Amino acid sequence: MLPMPHQSLQAAAVPVQRTSAREQAGPWHSEAVCRRDEAGLFFAPSKEPTAARLSREQAAKRVCARCPVLVDCREHALLQPEPYGVWGGLTAAERRVMLARRRRRDTDAVQPAPVSRIA
Numbered sequence: 001m002l003p004m005p006h007q008s009l010q011a012a013a014v015p016v017q018r019t020s021a022r023e024q025a026g027p028w029h030s031e032a033v034c035r036r037d038e039a040g041l042f043f044a045p046s047k048e049p050t051a052a053r054l055s056r057e058q059a060a061k062r063v064c065a066r067c068p069v070l071v072d073c074r075e076h077a078l079l080q081p082e083p084y085g086v087w088g089g090l091t092a093a094e095r096r097v098m099l100a101r102r103r104r105r106d107t108d109a110v111q112p113a114p115v116s117r118i119a
């Protein structure tokens with residue numbers, strides 16, 4: 001769900017959105033290790049300092065590393081795309097990089113091979 005124009009990015013990144021998005025994502029969500037994110041690891045609280053964010057994200061990634069649906073979760077987050085939080089062991093910034101690489105790879109795949117010149 002995209003934030004409404006009157007919402008701040010911080011307000012849009014509350015865990016409630018993650019829960020509803022995950023529940024709509026497919027059958028894999030029932031096996032998600034993070035179904036009850038009681039520690040609040042996966043989404044940034046308002047005005048989170050950088051050091052705290054990095055620490056929280058690393059903790060979330062450790063949870064993801066032992067999750068049986070990591071691949072499904074990651075693909076869901078890339079396909080939506082989910083703009084906030086840690087999904088499938090990747091932060092939002094890491095997902096943006098991965099999506100850019102996929103787009104570049106897909107673009108390269110449809111480019112015709114260069115025609116060599118006959119001298």
Ligand code: SF4
Nearest residue numbers: 032034064067073088
């Ligand atoms: S991979 Fe991570 S974010 Fe995705 S369902 Fe599993 S624990 Fe949750």
